[in-house]
Amino acid sequence: MEYIDPNLKKFDTLKELLKSTQHHFFFEPTIKIEELFHNRKNIAISEPGLGKTRLLKEILFNAKDKEGIFLDLKRLKKKSIFSFINEYKNIDILNKNNINKEIELLKIWKTENFELKNSSKNIFCFDALDEVKNNDLAEVIDNIKNFMKDFNESYFFISCRKSYINKWQHLFSEIDFKYIEILPLDRDKLIDYLKKYGVNKEDIDNLLGMLNFQNRSSILSSPRYLEMIAEIIKTEGLEKIKSVKRNELFERFIYLKKGVRS
Secondary structure, eight states: OOOOOOEEEEESSHHHHHHOOOOOOTTSOOBOGGGGGGOSEEEEEESTTSOHHHHHHHHHHHOTTOEEEEEEGGGTTTSOHHHHHHHOOSOEEOOGGGHHHHTTTOSEEEOTTOOSSOOTTEEEEEEOGGGSOHHHHHHHHHHHHHHHHHTTTSEEEEEEEHHHHHHTGGGTTTSOOEEEEEEOOOHHHHHHHHHHTTOOHHHHHHHHHHHHHTTOGGGGGSHHHHHHHHHHHHHHOTHHHHTOOHHHHHHHHHHHHTTOOO
């Protein structure tokens, strides 16, 4: 999947984030990935399917003169972050040229020259905080806080769903995080993506018209579903989309990824 530059909005405080009800970002200024390095402690938030995990991986790929590591927080269990990284054998080095194939598979990986040390040249990306079991969440957040104290010169990016931040806000309030919200794709970006994917203008116009008529146009604002729809159009034709419901898209996409056709 060719990466779609996301629409990002920054909040300086948790209070600002939770007060925001902005869903239509067309008149809101957005920031670029490279601007995220203005702050050392960041939480990337969004609704499911808008690209939290992919954003963290793109941050590492686009960081100039920096090295980093990506870690799925579900893998920690009861270990400290330092021990987990230090003891993990044969951490994969992800090849950017192969990101589309590997992005769904690897739960921990690093850049080629990463070393576990407190350095302004290091980036730590911790993914899927919202997928940690509720019974373990407070402990994992304390784990993160302790690690951040020991590596206070480094950069941190943590991904989490917005609803989770709201529910557990008391666990985040003592750290001066900046909050980066990933907003839905706008019309221009989704059209540009479909064109790059090889979908012709006629099919794009028909797709938009069809989904608007069915009150399903919002499905295209999610990169996850947009990729699935583009793949189905490419392999099976536009007509197939008419009979596919949202909950079926993900199942079909898994088969497509594995090279299986239903």
